Amino acid sequence: MTTRPIDRNDLAALYAECAAALDDGEYERWPAFFTEDCSYVVTTKENLERGWPIALLSCESRGMLLDRVFAVQKTLFYVPRVQRRLVGGARLVGAGDDGAHARASFAVFETLVGEHTTLFAAGRSLDVVRYEGDALKFAKRTCVLDSSLVPNSLPFPI
Amino acid sequence: MTTRPIDRNDLAALYAECAAALDDGEYERWPAFFTEDCSYVVTTKENLERGWPIALLSCESRGMLLDRVFAVQKTLFYVPRVQRRLVGGARLVGAGDDGAHARASFAVFETLVGEHTTLFAAGRSLDVVRYEGDALKFAKRTCVLDSSLVPNSLPFPI
Amino acid sequence: MTTRPIDRNDLAALYAECAAALDDGEYERWPAFFTEDCSYVVTTKENLERGWPIALLSCESRGMLLDRVFAVQKTLFYVPRVQRRLVGGARLVGAGDDGAHARASFAVFETLVGEHTTLFAAGRSLDVVRYEGDALKFAKRTCVLDSSLVPNSLPFPI
Amino acid sequence: MTHKLNVPNLSAAAWPEEGLTRVPYFLYDDPAVYALEQERIFRGRSWNYVALAAEVPAAGDFARSYVGDTPVIVARDKDGDVQVFVNRCPHRGAQLCQSWSGNAKAFTCPYHQWTFDLKGRLRGVPLRKGVNGLGGMPADFDPARHGLQRLAVTVRGGVVFASFADDVPGFAEYLGPSNLAYFDRVFDGRGLRVLGKQRQRISANWKHVIENIRDPYHATLLHTFFVTFRLWRADQDYAMKLDATGGNAVQFIQKVDRGPTEATRETTSRHADVRLADPRVVEAVPEFADGKSGAMQTIWPNLIVQQTLNSLATRHAVPHGPGEFELHWTFFGYEDDPPEMVERRLRHANLYGPAGLVSADDSEVLNVVQLGATKGPAGRAVVELGGAGTADAEGMVNETMIRGFYKHYRQIMGI
Amino acid sequence: MTHKLNVPNLSAAAWPEEGLTRVPYFLYDDPAVYALEQERIFRGRSWNYVALAAEVPAAGDFARSYVGDTPVIVARDKDGDVQVFVNRCPHRGAQLCQSWSGNAKAFTCPYHQWTFDLKGRLRGVPLRKGVNGLGGMPADFDPARHGLQRLAVTVRGGVVFASFADDVPGFAEYLGPSNLAYFDRVFDGRGLRVLGKQRQRISANWKHVIENIRDPYHATLLHTFFVTFRLWRADQDYAMKLDATGGNAVQFIQKVDRGPTEATRETTSRHADVRLADPRVVEAVPEFADGKSGAMQTIWPNLIVQQTLNSLATRHAVPHGPGEFELHWTFFGYEDDPPEMVERRLRHANLYGPAGLVSADDSEVLNVVQLGATKGPAGRAVVELGGAGTADAEGMVNETMIRGFYKHYRQIMGI
């Protein structure tokens, strides 16, 4: 893999663009922020700390991301809503064979049709990023929710 | 108009300073972040998507910003409160004749005197920025609230 | 004191790392973000505006930070929880004999074991930073909570 | 004291003996009063505003709304009639329609896909006859008895009202002649154009906003913006007309250009020589033949019709528990509005809604009245301006319309 | 109407006269009904799921759980027995245990450090005899009378149930023979391995999720993912078995490979030729000797046992007030699972839980049913698919299990 150093602006842009694609409902743009052999996981602090392998959502390939997007857009039933993500504290914390290791904190706000905006979740992400050509991508992304308790349901990725 | 490229630090500073002026109650500093011929609009996702032209707040000139500030400081009645804005995901998304196009996400927290801090709103802004001299300014700023439902009232700009 | 100009990336990193240490429960890492002769204060907008000197938490030396960490880790009783901080709008606003003056806004989210994530606090920090060797540190940090009313208790620093 | 323990005695004896010059505060936070209001007022013999017909112009168009706090669907059927249904599937109760608006050929329940046509008739029960001879509905299952719950509907001047009652009087009779005339003044048969929505949830009982509109006294005292920029004055010509029940009332104002009087001196702003930097926000042109610059109407139980400057809006007060309500504003104009009139209506909207330079005052003060009235010992409002009666009146220093509202309220609630 | 005022008449007369083909909606939001459910159902003669024994494998291991909405501690004592206690200190009521799980030699209350052994016996009262002859407990204070409140416990196949009642029947009798057989099919005596938890709080009454599971009708209609990818079809072999009370029920399915029939045409997806980009998420291997590809069981009052594809889970429906409940999913496998089976179980979990490609539909629809059923006028569900009875049945178009649930519910609640 490339040892090209990660430009902080690229990292910030990756987080911002990925969040915006989901917030703006442009789910079809989301898989392209990941490498082909990516892993994408949403789990809880509880599962992580207990060493339990179950995740709320666990994709082992970009194909699974595409299937998730298909479900979100075509098969899942959910009450109409919009989410809004704020990502903070993005930073590089090391590097491994798989790419550069990054961390960030996030809060997700949710608005159901006709309702107030509410806090949906907060947590942190443990990420591995690397360049594919000029584009920085997630090779691995693990979103860890602080709460064990999901408010109603989680139809979308974090 | 100038084609001078937008410095990302200037964009970040514009968002930060504009938010801070409102959060700190220094409303009189707020109009200066806008060009003279600015447009400033707060609307909802519902109005935007339905193509309805109504906005919660709609200023067609810096003069109207000044009038709004006058009202906030001198004529409006509201329960004492403080707001706090977090802006995230600021990014440039293109350019037009009117300036550079930028986007950001925001959350606004509100604290009424004697009460807990609550989530007031989340949403995104669709902005056009350009330099006036050395100062980057909003030529156009449209804040789109995710929720159709304002908690109580919205005496201040977003 | 050094007049070395503050690198914005260092400032962003200081805020991010300090927040992450607390969020991740690595309290023992927290005092190192401060100078030996630091002052660290958490107070409320109410106390600040009334000119009342009381703070929720007031440390006059790094020693007091260490004692606070000892209490958090060894003596305080509190229901298990995790917090998550989002810091925004970090900016330099001037300089004094004591270092460079910085400001930022923050929101703190809290998750009690088995419960939803909730908004714990929002506010701003009034900070003085300076380099010790290569490391940027807080010489003074005053976190001002927007609300006078703490939800339950505040066992950790902000 | 018993009502503080949430066991109000809803007989007439619970009302203060002074009568309509007093309003007891337990009306604003008692859950049992609230539940009874839903039954007797909103699901009783009332015409409840639900939408403008222009929100559902074409067959299949629908919009969600409320009758009291009951969610309903407003839909245009293929005959061009507007239908109003309870938003509840007759099978096992799922909310049928989640979207706030749209166009549909039929309504299909998300749970088991029972399908209802635009008149609310049950048209499809998947696998109704079972599969391979197993299961399905009993042979005597009669779809005609399992349609959506339909409300009675009346449309006048492009405004849609609905009722749970079959025996509610016709709309003209319901409104009474003087109020009907003012309703018809705005809704004069011209096509309406929806300009958009503003919605807010206010921490106050729904009745506070009706009282607020029926209270001209506050306008020159609370709304400093109006007074500062000389849009309103205490001695302007002002008249109020109530129907016989008191449930409907209209008030109208005429902009006057006189010098200061004693009354304006009592209410003068501290900012006497301030001018707007961009006065377009309040520049209006006369648009009604009667020359009246504004008229505000409240229609029993929870509709407000606003005509002020060139701003037109319905305001629908939707109860949301005893201590909260939502105010849904629908701004509109006429189909034949020239562009500059549309622009004016949009600009004037800066005065109204949750961010309104004037209306934000009201949103805030409603909150403050709810807090004051419901926290602390039992108490009651004093409503004596203009006396103790509920007759038509002139001048702004008069609470006759508030007394009129509670005259009808007591009648309907049996209190 | 009285129940809308929160004074339900909980006699049998409150039930619609049609009987079990109707379920009145006040059961879903009335606080008094909710409180009575806690007393009569959850603290009555029931076996309440609390945990898998594998969550507390070693002496001193503990985990928090709920019986109804009562917080309890599940602990393994030194004799290897599983104990269940109310999570409340007998001194002044502090919640004894805050952590969600852990290992402890004893439970020490945070407030005054009273200490209880793993059988719940009071073992230590600090300064019990006072200090310097002052204070302390009276001489006749008997620690044996101040232990933790212990529940009756039964463990079968590695699953832990608890009861507030001393006279609840044995678990085998409680479940009835047909349901016991299916329980034993999954919990066959092999050691269980916990794979993890998913938890969600849903804005619906807890009974909605039990109805949802007992409702095969919705599966081919709501779960578009299943239908689109041909994992489920309306005409598959399907059978339901209830115990004599109706409180326990199991349903099982057999994957069939036939061409389209009339029933599948009625429920066909619009996306007929779509294929999964990475189909591993649904690739299962048969694992039970009876060849059944799936079985779902509900055990009175609030446990669901799921076996679908290679995913195994208990789902514990924890009431959280009338309008909310939590669903706690414990995914598990067997200790002797080969690695590729573990992988499969983990992958299939993408279908279930709050983010499940299938189960998210249910979470959302429960919310929608709660809203629809409880907002608006009084009403009742129509539960007529398959007739009016509560007998075992075949085929998916049948609500017999819902009727069975309410047969038992009425019996226990006296309504």
Next chain:
Amino acid sequence: MTHKLNVPNLSAAAWPEEGLTRVPYFLYDDPAVYALEQERIFRGRSWNYVALAAEVPAAGDFARSYVGDTPVIVARDKDGDVQVFVNRCPHRGAQLCQSWSGNAKAFTCPYHQWTFDLKGRLRGVPLRKGVNGLGGMPADFDPARHGLQRLAVTVRGGVVFASFADDVPGFAEYLGPSNLAYFDRVFDGRGLRVLGKQRQRISANWKHVIENIRDPYHATLLHTFFVTFRLWRADQDYAMKLDATGGNAVQFIQKVDRGPTEATRETTSRHADVRLADPRVVEAVPEFADGKSGAMQTIWPNLIVQQTLNSLATRHAVPHGPGEFELHWTFFGYEDDPPEMVERRLRHANLYGPAGLVSADDSEVLNVVQLGATKGPAGRAVVELGGAGTADAEGMVNETMIRGFYKHYRQIMGI
């Protein structure tokens, strides 16, 4: 069980038959009990702490506060007297004063600008006589009958108390001699200097914090910081004095320097040889003539007076519904404090309040007691330390002050 259904039988029979050694848990979450407390305790014959007089030093100074959960305004009038009013406009009930503190010549209601002087008298009704002969108040409207609701006020040693009752005994009699002496010890007539506020909202019933203060037993067991740094020990000299009603109580401690005893061994920290890196946070100088290092007093119903190290504070427990209360801490010193004493008071405040190295323990444990006591089956606390009586006592292992509190509580509540 009936009280779990929110219908407590508030006769003496509802109390456990053991008497004051038991406290039933429905007192902590029943809305009807809560409402009755507001009427009988806080709006009854009690002296309710509202502020320090030093918060309103000059004429026109005001501050908001609470009597029970009733919002009140505390104001200094032009005669120098402190006045306490219900924060409610007598017109239509708006909360008169929104700001938390300030200085005003008069109070003007935001809604219609009725104006009240600093004694609460109605001084201005805008447009009272109407305009142009139209409207206005009736001729017989008597402003003297429409002033603010004033409470009885007593000020002692710079502390302000208010009462809804006219017939409450004088403050000295109310407190009783032994408690009055300790009150006067801190509030000795010197001018007070407000150092600031700390406020927290705690998810517990307000009575829990009163019990907590009246419970010396927990101090050496819960507060590890105290024990670790040898600021507190179980065998220190300790005495408690109650007034005849039980409603008021004071306890005082004397720092002792002895070696370990059996009692300290039972409560010793695991961190025996730890030293503070910066011990200034606990370095105190003696400041009271009696040599007592600390005294804590609770004054019926909801005031706590704290003197520990050199930290002085009032703690006002403001009920906020059955399951929540706010604790408002006002830290103060004396006007004649030298700078280093002010510094010490500020530093010692690190031990108290929501972030206090000691008090955070209490905030958290109150939450835990509320959860434990109110979730689950009906139950009651065991309050037997030191026996069953309510007399003065010595030593820390004694719950006499808790029993004393409920002796008075039962008397006032009629339970």
